Amino acid sequence: xxxxxxxxxxxxxxxxxxxxxxxxxxxxxxxxxxxxxxxxxxxxxxxxxxxxxxxxxxxxxxxxxxxxxxxxxxxxxxxxxxxxx
Numbered sequence: 001x002x003x004x005x006x007x008x009x010x011x012x013x014x015x016x017x018x019x020x021x022x023x024x025x026x027x028x029x030x031x032x033x034x035x036x037x038x039x040x041x042x043x044x045x046x047x048x049x050x051x052x053x054x055x056x057x058x059x060x061x062x063x064x065x066x067x068x069x070x071x072x073x074x075x076x077x078x079x080x081x082x083x084x085x
Contacts, residue, residue: 001084009085016075018043019051023068047071 001009022043030037054067 005083008083009080012075012079012083012085015046015050016072018047019068019071019075022047022051 022040025036025040025043028036030040050071051067054070055065058066058070
């Protein structure tokens with residue numbers, strides 16, 4: 001594995017776990033200025049552009065947001081296969 005390929009695999013893994021962290025944090029109430037709110041803000045800054053794009057492409061499902069699931073599956077089965085991770 002080349003260095004660039006290793007770096008890209010690492011970046012995909014980091015983004016993958018950031019999406020999971022975002023989903024888990026959405027289950028907890030966040031108070032303004034609290035630790036959960038700060039982590040949610042940081043993770044949201046990186047994940048929201050991709051999740052927002054997927055939300056615009058997916059059909060509406062009511063209150064259920066399937067965009068994290070779609071992104072996680074895409075990263076796991078498409079991107080990692082292409083990169084050979």
